[in-house]
Amino acid sequence: MPHSTLNQDLADFIQASPTPFHATQSLSQRLLDAGFELLDERDDWQLKVNGSYLVRRNDSSLIAFRTGEPGALERGLRMVGAHTDSPCLKVKPQPEIDMQGLWQLGVEVYGGALLAPWFDRDLSLAGRVTFRDCSGQLQSRLIDFKRPIAVIPSLAIHLNRGVNDGLAINAQTHLPPVLAHSLEPRRDLRALLVTQLQQEHPNLEIDQVLDYELSFYDTQPASTLGLDEDFFAAARLDNLLSCHAGLRALLDSDKRQACLLVCTDHEEIGSCSACGADGPFLEDVLARLLPEAESRIRAIQRSLLVSADNAHAVHPNFADRHDANHGPQLNAGPVIKVNSNQRYATNSETAAFFRHLCHQAGVPVQSFVVRSDMGCGSTIGPITASRLGVRTVDVGAPTFAMHSIRELAGSRDPGYLVRALREFFNSEALI
CATH class of the missing domain: 2.30.250.10 (Aminopeptidase i, Domain 2)
Incomplete structure (x- = not known):
């Protein structure tokens, strides 16, 4: 999909998603239109091989998954995580x-x-x-x-x-x-x-x-701007950009692997809720997807989570707020986020795997480490990794003005992220 067409689709998604409830509704409708089956947590589930399903909690969080071909679940899940809420x-x-x-x-x-x-x-x-x-x-x-x-x-x-x-x-x-x-x-x-x-x-x-x-x-709609249309401005890019990229990658995947997209509410206030990443939503779904405990543990240890949440691009007027060797640029590809204190869950193996994915997809890739004398934000990555024991890499599209009422990304970066995540969902082998 050309990046202008993809960005218009992203703009339409953001316009239809002023709250986490609306974002979940928008995601659900697109999945249902693509043939996914809506599940209710209060019902008995009869999951099938090569099935496509979605389930909601609190109408503000969503998990969508494909069971893949025979044996795919046992080989491990390819999981992408994002969040539906914004300040x-x-x-x-x-x-x-x-x-x-x-x-x-x-x-x-x-x-x-x-x-x-x-x-x-x-x-x-x-x-x-x-x-x-x-x-x-x-x-x-x-x-x-x-x-x-x-x-x-x-x-x-x-x-x-x-x-x-x-x-x-x-x-x-x-x-x-x-x-x-x-x-x-x-x-x-x-x-x-x-x-x-x-x-x-x-x-x-x-x-x-x-x-x-x-x-x-x-109410100002999203727009592509700049003399050469280099930039994309919108509300709630953190983190509807990642929700949209995960959705597009899942819908465009080849359906052979076991794939899962989890978009949870309340990340901006710590994720500690029934429908947040620090709640049991994902664990509950995985327990029903893989009911036998030992088989589930084996599958999770063969799985990998890409936690997708926007990254800080180096601001030309405030370049001193970045480590001089770690200043991500707009339109230079997704950013691998690293923190030695585990505010991000990336390790050397998961970072290397994501770099390899980007190489396979023909996508540039960058890295970010916060200045050593500054505090670091966090994501759902460490929370999910600690709850599930799943290998995780934290990544995100570089942006300016994070947590403003209007944020700014590079116009090519949403497409880069979609391509990298699609490559992930289609990957034959995980680390």
């Missing part, structure tokens, strides 16, 4: 604020967000709403306002002359978005959600909205 602003349970004649919603910062870029953006609202219908049953539905309905205005420089010398953002007082003028009777978020639910799901008969998980997001 954002989440609406509080009782969020209504009437201030100076304006109606605002209180928000909580989710994950390690760069907060300054959230100001002066056209924001919309999306997420999951749980309600009681007119028959007394509980139901949940996804909603997405899509249009700009809110903004967080900056304070004028005339009222804060030192702002360019450093702005300390108070998450409690500075971030509540403005949605409208205050009106009588007092505006109510739950009443607004009933209206939105009925617009998006006309056949619903709603008695009362009981709760919700809603996030604000930037």
